[in-house]
Every structure is written in C-alpha cells, then in structure tokens.
Amino acid sequence: MFEPTLLKRASLPNSETIGVYLETGGYEALEKALHEHSPADLIDMVKASRLRGRGGAGFPSGLKWGFMPQDGTSKYLCVNTDEGEPGTFKDRELIERDPHQIIEGAIIAAYAVGANRAFVYIRGEFFLGVKRWIKAIADAYEHGYLGENILDSDFSLDMTVHRGAGAYICGEETAMIESLEGRRGEPRLKPPFPAQKGFLDQPTLVHNVETLANVPHIVRRGPDWYASIGTEKSTGPKLFCVSGHVARPGIYELPLGTPLREIIYDHAGGLAGGKKIKAVIPGGASTPLLTAKELDVQMDFESLAEAGSALGTGAIVVLNEDTCMVDVARRTARFFAHESCGLCTPCRVGSQSILRLLERIERGDGTYRDVDQLLSLCDGIEGHTFCPLGDALVAPVRSSVERFGDEYEYHIEHKQCLVA
Amino acid sequence: MDVGYFVKEDPVQRSMLLTALFMAQEQHGHLTPEAIERIADRFGMRPGEVYETATFYSMYREEPVGRYVIQVCEGLSCHLAGGAEAILDYLQGKLHIAPGETTPDGLFTLRTVQCLAACGSSPAMRINDTLYTDLTTDRIDMILDQLGGE
Numbered sequence: 001m002f003e004p005t006l007l008k009r010a011s012l013p014n015s016e017t018i019g020v021y022l023e024t025g026g027y028e029a030l031e032k033a034l035h036e037h038s039p040a041d042l043i044d045m046v047k048a049s050r051l052r053g054r055g056g057a058g059f060p061s062g063l064k065w066g067f068m069p070q071d072g073t074s075k076y077l078c079v080n081t082d083e084g085e086p087g088t089f090k091d092r093e094l095i096e097r098d099p100h101q102i103i104e105g106a107i108i109a110a111y112a113v114g115a116n117r118a119f120v121y122i123r124g125e126f127f128l129g130v131k132r133w134i135k136a137i138a139d140a141y142e143h144g145y146l147g148e149n150i151l152d153s154d155f156s157l158d159m160t161v162h163r164g165a166g167a168y169i170c171g172e173e174t175a176m177i178e179s180l181e182g183r184r185g186e187p188r189l190k191p192p193f194p195a196q197k198g199f200l201d202q203p204t205l206v207h208n209v210e211t212l213a214n215v216p217h218i219v220r221r222g223p224d225w226y227a228s229i230g231t232e233k234s235t236g237p238k239l240f241c242v243s244g245h246v247a248r249p250g251i252y253e254l255p256l257g258t259p260l261r262e263i264i265y266d267h268a269g270g271l272a273g274g275k276k277i278k279a280v281i282p283g284g285a286s287t288p289l290l291t292a293k294e295l296d297v298q299m300d301f302e303s304l305a306e307a308g309s310a311l312g313t314g315a316i317v318v319l320n321e322d323t324c325m326v327d328v329a330r331r332t333a334r335f336f337a338h339e340s341c342g343l344c345t346p347c348r349v350g351s352q353s354i355l356r357l358l359e360r361i362e363r364g365d366g367t368y369r370d371v372d373q374l375l376s377l378c379d380g381i382e383g384h385t386f387c388p389l390g391d392a393l394v395a396p397v398r399s400s401v402e403r404f405g406d407e408y409e410y411h412i413e414h415k416q417c418l419v420a
Numbered sequence: 421m422d423v424g425y426f427v428k429e430d431p432v433q434r435s436m437l438l439t440a441l442f443m444a445q446e447q448h449g450h451l452t453p454e455a456i457e458r459i460a461d462r463f464g465m466r467p468g469e470v471y472e473t474a475t476f477y478s479m480y481r482e483e484p485v486g487r488y489v490i491q492v493c494e495g496l497s498c499h500l501a502g503g504a505e506a507i508l509d510y511l512q513g514k515l516h517i518a519p520g521e522t523t524p525d526g527l528f529t530l531r532t533v534q535c536l537a538a539c540g541s542s543p544a545m546r547i548n549d550t551l552y553t554d555l556t557t558d559r560i561d562m563i564l565d566q567l568g569g570e
C-alpha cells in the first residue's frame with residue numbers, strides 16, 4: 001500500500017503551521033542538505049531521483065538545476081504558484097495546507113543552484129494562499145531557515161511573495177518573469193531559457209509548487225527510495241486532481257503510473273449516479289481527450305504520450321455519457337481564447353475563430369465545411385505561436401473532432417445535440 | 421492586503437508596480453486616474469505606461485464596483501457539477517443584474533471568472549477575498565443574506 005508523502009501532513013489539524021511541520025520531521029532535510037551535502041551533491045541526488053517537473057511539461061528537474069551556471073553571478077529562484085489550468089487544484093491545496101514543505105524544497109533548490117533570492121509568484125485570486133505563504137515565510141525567517149547564514153552555514157536566501165493580478169498566461173515561466181519585473185505578462189521567446197536569462201536577465205530557476213514539495217523527501221529518504229516509486233521514467237508520487245462526473249472528486253496522491261481506471265473507480269468512487277464514462281481529460285484542459293476505451297492507460301508521462309495525450313498537470317476531468325463533446329470543446333476553447341495574451345496573431349485571431357465555429361456548430365448552425373475549417377485553423381496555430389498556449393488550445397479541440405466526430409456530425413445533420 | 425511580507429527591497433523598483441496598483445485599488449475601490457498618475461510619478465513612468473500594464477491584468481478595475489464583487493466560476497468542472505451558467509442565471513434573477521453590472525444600491529457586482537482552482541468542490545464562486553465551494557441555491561441565499569443582501 002502506497003503511503004502518502006506530499007499530503008502526509010495535509011489532514012492534520014493546523015497542518016499549515018511551522019509547529020506541526022517541525023513535529024513531523026520538517027526542515028530535517030534542509031539541515032542535512034546544508035551540513036552534509038555540497039550543492040553539486042544535491043544536483044546529483046535530484047538527477048538520480050529522476051524527478052520531473054509537475055507544472056505540466058515534465059522536464060527533468062536535476063537536468064534543469066545542472067543548466068544553472070556555476071559561477072558567482074546573482075541567480076534567482078521562482079516558485080510558480082500561478083495555478084490556473086482548468087481542472088487543476090493541487091497547488092492551491094498544497095500552499096494552504098502545507099506551505100513549509102514547499103519552502104523547505106525551495107531553500108534546498110536555491111542552495112543547490114546558488115540562488116540568493118527567491119520569489120513566490122502567486123495567483124492573485126489565491127487570497128488564503130497569500131496569507132499562508134506570508135505567515136510561513138515570516139516563521140521560517142524567525143526560525144533561521146531564511147535570511148543570512150541559514151542554520152549557521154554560509155548560505156543566505158531571501159524570499160518574498162508577489163501576487164499576480166489575474167492573467168493565466170503568467171503561469172508560463174517567461175511571462176511570469178515579465179510580470180515579476182512589473183510589466184505586462186507577455187511571454188519571451190525561448191531560447192534563451194530562464195536558466196540562462198531570466199529575471200533581470202540573470203539565471204533563474206523556475207519550479208512548480210508540487211515539484212518543490214518533492215525535494216525535501218528526496219533529500220531525507222534518498223534518491224533510490226524516491227525512484228522506486230512510480231515507473232522507470234516517471235518516478236515519485238503525484239497529486240491527481242479528479243473532478244467532473246465522479247462520485248468523490250478530490251486530490252488523490254498516488255504513484256505515477258497508476259492506471260486511470262483505478263484512480264477513477266477505486267479512489268474517486270466511480271461515476272456519480274451509476275452513469276457510464278464517455279471521455280476523460282487526463283491532464284488538464286490543454287491535454288487531448290481519451291475515450292472510454294482507453295481507461296487502462298497508466299497515468300505517467302510516457303504512457304500518456306504513447307496514448308496520444310499528455311500527463312500535463314495530472315488534472316483528470318471525467319465526462320459521463322450525457323456530456324455533449326462539442327460543448328466541452330467550446331468551453332475549453334473559450335477559456336484559451338479568453339486567456340490568449342494577444343501577442344501573436346495565430347493565437348489571438350485563431351482562438352477567436354475556433355470559438356465562433358464551435359459556438360455555431362453547437363447551436364446547430366454549423367456545416368461540414370465549418371469542421372474542416374476548424375481543423376485547418378488548428379493546423380495554422382499548432383507550432384506557429386510564440387508560446388505553448390497556442391498548442392494548448394489546439395490539442396483538446398483537435399482530439400474532440402477526431403475522436404468524437406459523430407457528435408459533430410449529429411449537430412450538423414440534426415441541428416441539435418446528440419445527448420440533449 | 422498586508423504588505424509586511426516585503427522583508428527585503430526588490431532588486432528593481434518596477435517589480436513593485438503590481439503591488440502598488442493593488443494598494444491603490446484597495447484604497448479607492450478602483451484605479452482612479454489620479455492614482456495612476458501618482459503611481460507613475462513614484463515609479464518614474466508615464467501614466468500611459470502604468471495604464472498599459474494595469475489593463476493587461478483582469479483583477480485591476482478602471483471602473484467603480486459594488487461593495488461585494490461576486491465572481492462565478494464558468495469553468496468546465498463547475499459546469500459539470502451543475503454550476504457555471506446555472507449559478508449565474510440564479511444570481512442574475514436574484515440580483516436583477518447581468519454579468520458586469522452592479523446593483524443600484526452599490527452592494528453587489530456580478531462577474532464571471534475562469535477556473536478558481538476549486539474544481540474538486542465545485543460549483544465554486546468567490547466574493548471579494550472569500551472562496552465559496554459546493555454551492556447550491558440554498559447556500560447562495562444564505563451567503564448573500566449574511567452579506568446584507570435581500
């Protein structure tokens with residue numbers, strides 16, 4: 001039986017306080033990191049753990065740490081707390097229930113890459129999260145885990161909280177850096193990557209909240225223990241956010257590679273009202289849909305890629321047999337059209353056109369030409385935008401048309417919805 | 421919002437712009453032209469530049485709003501849980517305003533918002549700083565009554 005790691009404290013009373021954190025082994029990993037390991041050791045440990053980023057892309061974290069230059073230039077760490085991908089609600093819970101776990105991970109990461117300044121960029125609407133972050137950071141300072149000469153080492157780190165102000169795109173790391181510099185959150189062209197040129201053009205390590213939460217456990221219990229959880233290429237525990245038509249929506253911490261069927265039926269209680277599954281969004285709004293025939297897929301980076309989808313943020317949205325798939329595509333497109341920052345034309349104009357076509361088809365005014373047009377708009381966006389938001393819009397729309405074409409056909413032929 | 425969390429000065433002043441805008445908004449309820457000018461002055465920017473930055477972000481308001489700003493999540497998971505338009509329709513009927521509008525008594529402004537990261541306990545909405553989850557029409561009635569609504 002897998003024991004929860006990232007959520008082991010979350011259900012304790014006052015789990016967010018430094019008192020509870022210290023009583024349950026908190027900041028032991030930091031002591032160990034600072035007193036027993038060199039930065040290079042720690043980078044090797046994270047490489048050996050095969051930890052991959054939980055912010056959506058699954059990039060190997062150790063590799064990213066290794067990209068940070070070793071020289072004495074000023075370097076920065078950004079904790080990405082901008083969670084906004086529809087269906088995803090793990091980071092908000094983590095910071096509200098166990099902020100010190102992330103702070104500890106962030107301090108270790110900063111020490112490993114030689115950053116002396118950390119920013120927490122938090123989504124502006126996370127009011128409780130902001131309060132929890134501020135309190136936790138203040139307590140960490142008071143206990144000597146932040147500030148000058150942490151735990152009598154020669155490592156110093158300052159950490160401050162920055163609130164975003166309502167823009168999903170600021171979760172993209174270069175847009176986040178622009179926003180941190182007090183500008184419009186428009187993405188920068190990559191390369192250079194933030195590890196080369198980030199905040200104020202200095203090397204900047206950007207990590208998702210959940211990724212950092214893993215770090216203290218890797219240091220405390222060793223990379224071998226960590227890598228024994230999950231699959232060969234997708235190691236460690238993962239927070240799966242389950243929502244939609246299930247009996248028990250919520251966050252389930254399970255090893256990467258857990259079959260989708262098991263998550264839905266054994267953990268989330270199966271479908272509400274004894275309905276049948278029609279489709280599943282496996283990894284957040286930007287990931288291609290899976291059909292009911294694909295429930296045996298393992299929830300890890302490589303298996304989902306093989307299935308033509310992606311693990312994304314691990315946000316599973318379950319859709320029952322009564323769901324209109326055109327409507328789902330339209331809602332997803334509306335989100336991305338709304339959040340397009342407008343910097344590049346294929347995304348700004350294309351997302352609006354896709355939304356209008358989907359609205360028309362859903363209303364029953366669509367034609368087969370509209371569906372063709374939809375797919376050619378997808379072609380025009382995919383791979384042609386400044387940042388990955390363009391592709392994030394295309395993936396769910398294209399998979400909807402390709403896998404649920406019969407519903408589009410029905411709307412066109414009968415001028416109404418198949419399930420209504 | 422408490423600003424005591426700025427333990428250290430930011431490496432560049434402009435990093436504080438978003439915070440300064442929040443503080444000005446908090447003071448006046450929205451970003452007044454005077455506030456924009458004051459901020460521009462302080463940051464050594466042109467008012468147009470400050471304005472251009474502010475309008476990128478949906479949480480800054482250039483118009484006055486009601487005492488309570490209700491933001492109904494119109495995300496997919498909330499819709500699947502019976503929320504989104506259903507909740508919005510209910511509130512429109514109850515408050516007699518459309519999204520984007522404010523009640524004549526200046527108490528409530530109704531807005532829609534994308535996913536609030538509460539999809540596991542949807543339907544969800546936010547009123548000012550507070551997140552409300554697992555919404556039903558009864559619960560909405562109670563919440564609004566407590567806030568001094570009808």
Ligand SMILES: Cc1cc2nc3c(=O)[nH]c(=O)nc-3n(C[C@H](O)[C@H](O)[C@H](O)COP(=O)(O)O)c2cc1C
Pocket residue numbers: 052053054055056057058059061080081082083084085168169170171172173174206207208209211212387388389392
């Ligand atoms: C449109 C867009 C939105 C994103 N939003 C987030 C977000 O809210 N949180 C996050 O951690 N990463 C987000 N990312 C991914 C970040 O750019 C970045 O890859 C990530 O923070 C790196 O951290 P990790 O290596 O720990 O995953 C987003 C990416 C894109 C393209």
Ligand code: SF4
Pocket residue numbers: 169187339340341342343344345347348385386387388389390
């Ligand atoms: S793809 Fe969209 S979000 Fe990304 S830079 Fe272009 S317009 Fe902005």
Ligand code: FES
Pocket residue numbers: 086087088493494495496497498499534535536537538539542544
């Ligand atoms: S969809 Fe409403 S909170 Fe996520």
